[in-house]
Amino acid sequence: MSASSSAGRSSRALVITLVLGAASASLYVLLFFFSDRLTELARLTREGDKLYALVPLAVAVVFSFIHGAFTGHFWDLLGLRAKK
Amino acid sequence: METINFIDLTWTSTLILFLVGFVGGMVSGFIGSGGAFVLTPAMMSMGVPGVVAVASNMAHKFPKALVGAHKRHKYGQVDIKLGIVMGIFAEAGVLFGKHVMVDIREAFGAAGTNLYVSAVFVVVLGIVGGFVLRDALRERRGEAAKTSQTKELTPLVRWVRSIEIPGTMLYFKSMDARVSFLILAPLGFATGLLAATIAVGGFIGVPAMMYILGLPALTASATELVIAFVMGLGGSLFYALDGFVDIRLSMIILAGSLFGIQIGAIGTTYVKDYVVKFVMAAIMLLVLVSRFFYIPGYLSELGAIETLEPGTRGWLDGIGEGALVFALLFGALMILQALYKGMQEHRLAVAAAAPALGPTPVTEGVGAQLSPVGRFERFLVASDGSEFSGAAVREAIGMATKCGAQVHVMSLVAPGVEHEALGESILKQELEMAQSHLDGIKAQADAAGVACETHLVQGNQIHEEIVDLADRVKADVIIMGRRGRRGLARLMLGHATAQVIGQAHCNVLVVPRAAQVEGRHIVLATDGSRFADTAAVTAGALARVCKTPVTVVSVTTDEQSQEVRVETARTVDRVVALMRSDGTTVEGKVLHGEPASAITGVAQESQADLIVTGSHGRTGLERVLIGSTSERILNDTQCAVLVVKAA
Numbered sequence: 257m258s259a260s261s262s263a264g265r266s267s268r269a270l271v272i273t274l275v276l277g278a279a280s281a282s283l284y285v286l287l288f289f290f291s292d293r294l295t296e297l298a299r300l301t302r303e304g305d306k307l308y309a310l311v312p313l314a315v316a317v318v319f320s321f322i323h324g325a326f327t328g329h330f331w332d333l334l335g336l337r338a339k340k
Numbered sequence: 341m342e343t344i345n346f347i348d349l350t351w352t353s354t355l356i357l358f359l360v361g362f363v364g365g366m367v368s369g370f371i372g373s374g375g376a377f378v379l380t381p382a383m384m385s386m387g388v389p390g391v392v393a394v395a396s397n398m399a400h401k402f403p404k405a406l407v408g409a410h411k412r413h414k415y416g417q418v419d420i421k422l423g424i425v426m427g428i429f430a431e432a433g434v435l436f437g438k439h440v441m442v443d444i445r446e447a448f449g450a451a452g453t454n455l456y457v458s459a460v461f462v463v464v465l466g467i468v469g470g471f472v473l474r475d476a477l478r479e480r481r482g483e484a485a486k487t488s489q490t491k492e493l494t495p496l497v498r499w500v501r502s503i504e505i506p507g508t509m510l511y512f513k514s515m516d517a518r519v520s521f522l523i524l525a526p527l528g529f530a531t532g533l534l535a536a537t538i539a540v541g542g543f544i545g546v547p548a549m550m551y552i553l554g555l556p557a558l559t560a561s562a563t564e565l566v567i568a569f570v571m572g573l574g575g576s577l578f579y580a581l582d583g584f585v586d587i588r589l590s591m592i593i594l595a596g597s598l599f600g601i602q603i604g605a606i607g608t609t610y611v612k613d614y615v616v617k618f619v620m621a622a623i624m625l626l627v628l629v630s631r632f633f634y635i636p637g638y639l640s641e642l643g644a645i646e647t648l649e650p651g652t653r654g655w656l657d658g659i660g661e662g663a664l665v666f667a668l669l670f671g672a673l674m675i676l677q678a679l680y681k682g683m684q685e686h687r688l689a690v691a692a693a694a695p696a697l698g699p700t701p702v703t704e705g706v707g708a709q710l711s712p713v714g715r716f717e718r719f720l721v722a723s724d725g726s727e728f729s730g731a732a733v734r735e736a737i738g739m740a741t742k743c744g745a746q747v748h749v750m751s752l753v754a755p756g757v758e759h760e761a762l763g764e765s766i767l768k769q770e771l772e773m774a775q776s777h778l779d780g781i782k783a784q785a786d787a788a789g790v791a792c793e794t795h796l797v798q799g800n801q802i803h804e805e806i807v808d809l810a811d812r813v814k815a816d817v818i819i820m821g822r823r824g825r826r827g828l829a830r831l832m833l834g835h836a837t838a839q840v841i842g843q844a845h846c847n848v849l850v851v852p853r854a855a856q857v858e859g860r861h862i863v864l865a866t867d868g869s870r871f872a873d874t875a876a877v878t879a880g881a882l883a884r885v886c887k888t889p890v891t892v893v894s895v896t897t898d899e900q901s902q903e904v905r906v907e908t909a910r911t912v913d914r915v916v917a918l919m920r921s922d923g924t925t926v927e928g929k930v931l932h933g934e935p936a937s938a939i940t941g942v943a944q945e946s947q948a949d950l951i952v953t954g955s956h957g958r959t960g961l962e963r964v965l966i967g968s969t970s971e972r973i974l975n976d977t978q979c980a981v982l983v984v985k986a987a
Contacts, residue, residue: 284595288349291588295346302344302583309580312399312587316576319591320403320598327598336606337798 273333276326283319346586347387354592356386360668361596367623367671368597369604370616376401376539378668379593381461381627384634385661388589389450390457391441395579396586397539400594402572405565412562419514419559422549423566425521426528430541430571433532438578441536451641458631458638460537465631468543469624476617497554514559527552532571541571558773607675609771610682619674626667633660716882720748720815722806722840723781729821732851733781735980736819739857740790742886748813749781750795752802771796803839810846817982819849822974838971841955841983847878848955848983855980859886861948865939865973866894868911871954875984876915879952880922882982888950889925892916893942895935905930936972943979951981 301308364378376397383393412418444452505520527548535541549560633656640648721736723729740747751774778794785792797805810818820837841848864879866872883890892915896905912928919926931938953970974981
């Protein structure tokens, strides 16, 4: 493999990992920022506003996809690979 | 009904949850089973009510199961029909389990559900942990259970498949058999019931599919992901509707567990199977002990036994907490130690083997060509074991026989988050399956007298791994399959194939399933660009070597000026003259209309088995990279297409 393509690939992988990492970190900042509100929504759901039940499900899906993609790229970047 | 109080999130509790998630994820990735049997008790030990712990654990599992099921489906490992049927019955089990939980909570309060969850944990972990420990001891003594490895069906599976209940029979592809849905109903229901009770359904689902329905371990594990998604989504919704999901806890646990899962899953590939089972059994039995010591406290709260002295309660809870912490630390240390030791040994073994491997030999045959444009000495064929890549493998070996080329075959395994939700160590199974697939291809190549090297690659970006390996082995041509012929253009060509063509530094041969490159006739598509000139040189070299007639085609369109049309005709004449001077039988055609359909039409008329076309540069979107005409040709034609990269 040429040195330039290898370096290009590494920097692309680094950029993707950093972007996903930043997106994931932003999600967690928002989670802590709205922590009380989320607890409040669960209470309101218990009291009858059933539509709020969709909020935790949506949160779970978004976090899983973004953070899952980030951790996958993170370990790949660090070279953690299975034995063949 | 007692009110539900979510725990306060402090920096300490957040950090503990993250670490618990990390270790739990690592453990679950290692033992290949849902980590909730560690996470649920850990959350309960932090003061989270049992029902909230179960609900919150379900909420972070179903999206992971969805990602996993989608990926496994692409690899053809999932029986969707079976997953959905079992998932629907599992959903009923979840609904029933959730009602039991809520009823217990209404009747006895939080202590009631805590006792219920803990008691179920003790029973289930006792049974499953005991079996796993027995298996580990047997395997260590060399008496490994062969049932899952052999293709012979057990008497139980044969009996289950022989039951005929009219009006209830369903055919399942994974079993190639018809099974009554009345058999599947209790299996699915029990899976869902357990999932709603302790957030781990795989303990029933996977073994049931393997030992009762006779599915291979990998298909059972992959199909379990569909069940996990269906029941996880439903279960999470049912619990969320009652306000039991503390999404803050779920997401913090998720943050840590996603980091841990891959360490655990990769760790399994460095140790023997029985080591994984020993660790699994040890953790299960430690968690059992932990939950067991909490039970007197809950019984005391319910008034079922004498009220415990605060000191005694603290002492018992302390043992429970200690056992859990010990289980987590023990699991983490065992995995990290196994991973470290295994990686060291692997590195030493690779270093020791390195001097024995010489540089890749250049084979005889067409060989020793100086121009990289028309060189066919090393082929790289990407195979995922599907029927689509089967054609690529077949043609690679066939062409290598004619050209005397060396064939490199690669298969890709992509580790992912779904490894958490499985009942078996799927990564290890998958690596073994991919290696055995590669070994099969190598045997085919050996039989044909073709030099062949196999490469088992791991990574998430398929196209990058292919291009990277092609560079490393200095491949002259990458040979890939193509998916079906209908639908959207991008889907037809296959995203990975399009990206490889866009980013590869060498030529790419795309082989549809039914195509056979026999050297009957070559159609060269040219538009007079420098990319097309490179394609012309390559087509010329091929035609010379294989003594194949060529038709040079160029297509003008309504938008083009008269000058352009005249220039197009000159280009065709120039290429024809060049090839003729090399002794190739060649004719030129200038057509008018839509370029891709005109070119594929010529290929069909002349019964060509290969279309050669140029490709644009190497950066940007793949559609731009390949060129829209080349992409349409790739999608429309039934014969192989060689996309020549500009030198």
